[in-house]
Amino acid sequence: MKSLARHRRGLLPASLANLVFLYAPIVVLIVFSFNAARLPTAWEGFSLQWYVLLVRDHALAAALQNSVLIAAVSTVIATLLGVSAAVGLERLPWRRRVWLEGALLLPLVIPEVMMGVALLLLFVLVKMPLGLLTVTIGHAAFNVPVVLVIVRSRLHKLDPQLEEAARDLGATPWRAFRRVTLPLLQPAIVGAALLAFTVSLDDFVVTFFTAGPGATTLPLKVYSMIKTGISPEINALSTILVLASMGLVGLSLLFQRKRVHA
Amino acid sequence: MTTDSTGSRTNVCHRAWVLVPALIWMGLFFFLPLLIVLLISFASRGTYGGVEWTFTLANYRDLADPLYLWIYLRSCALALATTGLCLCLGFPLAYYIAGEPARRQGIWLMLVLIPFWTNFLVRTYAWMDVLRTDGLLNTVSMGAGLTSDPIEILYTDAAVLIGLVYGYLPFMVLPLYAAIERMDRSLIEAARDLYAPGWAVFVRVIVPLAKPGIVAGCLLVFTPSLGAYITPDLLGGARSMMIGNFIQHEYLVVRDWPLGSAASFVLMAMVSAGVWAYQRAGGERLL
Numbered sequence: 001m002k003s004l005a006r007h008r009r010g011l012l013p014a015s016l017a018n019l020v021f022l023y024a025p026i027v028v029l030i031v032f033s034f035n036a037a038r039l040p041t042a043w044e045g046f047s048l049q050w051y052v053l054l055v056r057d058h059a060l061a062a063a064l065q066n067s068v069l070i071a072a073v074s075t076v077i078a079t080l081l082g083v084s085a086a087v088g089l090e091r092l093p094w095r096r097r098v099w100l101e102g103a104l105l106l107p108l109v110i111p112e113v114m115m116g117v118a119l120l121l122l123f124v125l126v127k128m129p130l131g132l133l134t135v136t137i138g139h140a141a142f143n144v145p146v147v148l149v150i151v152r153s154r155l156h157k158l159d160p161q162l163e164e165a166a167r168d169l170g171a172t173p174w175r176a177f178r179r180v181t182l183p184l185l186q187p188a189i190v191g192a193a194l195l196a197f198t199v200s201l202d203d204f205v206v207t208f209f210t211a212g213p214g215a216t217t218l219p220l221k222v223y224s225m226i227k228t229g230i231s232p233e234i235n236a237l238s239t240i241l242v243l244a245s246m247g248l249v250g251l252s253l254l255f256q257r258k259r260v261h262a
Numbered sequence: 263m264t265t266d267s268t269g270s271r272t273n274v275c276h277r278a279w280v281l282v283p284a285l286i287w288m289g290l291f292f293f294l295p296l297l298i299v300l301l302i303s304f305a306s307r308g309t310y311g312g313v314e315w316t317f318t319l320a321n322y323r324d325l326a327d328p329l330y331l332w333i334y335l336r337s338c339a340l341a342l343a344t345t346g347l348c349l350c351l352g353f354p355l356a357y358y359i360a361g362e363p364a365r366r367q368g369i370w371l372m373l374v375l376i377p378f379w380t381n382f383l384v385r386t387y388a389w390m391d392v393l394r395t396d397g398l399l400n401t402v403s404m405g406a407g408l409t410s411d412p413i414e415i416l417y418t419d420a421a422v423l424i425g426l427v428y429g430y431l432p433f434m435v436l437p438l439y440a441a442i443e444r445m446d447r448s449l450i451e452a453a454r455d456l457y458a459p460g461w462a463v464f465v466r467v468i469v470p471l472a473k474p475g476i477v478a479g480c481l482l483v484f485t486p487s488l489g490a491y492i493t494p495d496l497l498g499g500a501r502s503m504m505i506g507n508f509i510q511h512e513y514l515v516v517r518d519w520p521l522g523s524a525a526s527f528v529l530m531a532m533v534s535a536g537v538w539a540y541q542r543a544g545g546e547r548l549l
Contacts, residue, residue: 018352022377042401111489112491235391
């Protein structure tokens, strides 16, 4: 046992190097957002000027509003659809369940570009003007499997006897579901919704293809800023986005880990 | 009690109905669009960029053009290199995490996951900051006297590779960790007790036991790398186009939808082939 532990400890430097690799660019990004210099090359003193610039940018405020609106609406749709799909799948015969589940999870493995392009074609063919609505629809579509995966893994761990007990005591199926299963699923549902919200807030590729002129979101804004030239203002905006998604994901994990006191 | 026998049956029906809204939504906004892409890939391009509905295989034939084939080959090579590098970097980390006490495992996994859940675009941009000619990497390496002239990395394939490895490393670490954590450690001890040298323990015991994780991790890294869009777009140069950029270019710049559709279907076929091979090989559920 001791030899094994020693042999594993040798991997600590490599593991730490991995973490440095994962975090260094993010740290650099955040540090340079507070740099007084125009170019992110040398440190010229602490400054909040780039954040002040952000606050004054009206186009940015509009993009933030679009992002939050799209994320909120698509999360509600995806959560309703994803939770109901998870519950529905649970009681299907095995063969049909595997097949349907595979189909519903397909968006997770399909290249994002393909999904964006496909949605663009659909909207163009049915002559639906590209805008907030088309982006929201697309986000809800890729978020259904996100919610489905999380809620289903929780559902698997639930004891089916709990709901059966409620049924035996005379509860209608709906009542048994609402009073027994749903409360037990609640942490997973909240976690899934928070994650869907984050994924929507962060999405660039599908948004890029499905957004019209009036539907600029924060990632689209960041992209166009990067394309027009690097400036510390992008670092400031990126820092805010990074911290926002870290916070949301942290919350989501907290909810998903919450133990059920039944 | 009277509902006992039929009760479970109504329960099943009641539950199964609940699936319908999700199926309709995904049908309309996922499967129908994919079907449209498939159909258009067999149509031809109209004079002004639209679509003419005549059946043709010309788009797929056009893709065999050496210029386009080159893009596919490059993408495959970059995706393979990404997968290999992620495996080399991720394995020691996953192995280390799996040996930690349970509480610390959670913390390590969290640390691996957090960057993954932050905005991909922003993380890629962060590398632009680091890799620029007057960026951090060159400032540090020249300051330390490692190089006398700045290294031009940004807008090369090397930068794309770094960006891809960075973006998808967590996809490798998590399944590896899951497989290593599950394996019977006494087998390693047994091998050691029988005086197997370190490399033999690794090659003949650890790797075979971790194989499900290795296969899953490789697939999870290879697939998104192959279809990457943001990374080559931001970090790659004008000649670093990958399949994803090619598709976008055909759709939004050249406006040749049929060719773009054919290109995306070939990409999807490649991805599906990977997933199919994985499942045929008896791979576990990925998700």
